[in-house]
Every structure is written in structure tokens, then in C-alpha cells.
Amino acid sequence: MLVIVSMMALGLLVAAGVAVYVAYPHRGQDLPVVPQVGEAMRKGVDALPVLEDSESRV
Known part of the structure; x- marks a missing residue:
């Protein structure tokens, strides 16, 4: 369960980084x-x- 939560958090961080890069x-x-x-x-x-x-x- 901890692995799934940590992978989801990592995926959200990467997605947020891409969105911030594209936006600015x-x-x-x-x-x-x-x-x-x-x-x-x-x-x-x-x-x-x-x-x-x-x-x-x-």
C-alpha cells in the first residue's frame, strides 16, 4: 500500500513539474x-x- 501511495505522489510531482515548465x-x-x-x-x-x-x- 505504501508503494502505491508513494508512486502516485511521485507521478503527481512529475506532472506538476511538467505543467509548471510549460506554463512559464x-x-x-x-x-x-x-x-x-x-x-x-x-x-x-x-x-x-x-x-x-x-x-x-x-
Whole structure:
């Protein structure tokens, strides 16, 4: 039972993080209460590799 509750809580946290990212930093705006979190999200996404248009065509 504890495992199910903890997995549900983890899923809700991940969903909330995605919603917050899409609502603010993805649009180029700062989070109203904690702008440091938005900056950290932006840095994390910028560090991920990106597939360029020329690489995606097979």
C-alpha cells in the first residue's frame, strides 16, 4: 500500500513539474513566486541533446 501511495505522489510531482515548465519557462516567462526554479528548469532543458531537422530525416 505504501508503494502505491508513494508512486502516485511521485507521478503527481512529475506532472506538476511538467505543467509548471510549460506554463512559464517554456514561454520565456519567470515563475511568479520562485524565479530560481524556472532558471534551473531552463538550464536543465538547455543541457539536453536536441535532434536537428537534418538529423531527423532518414
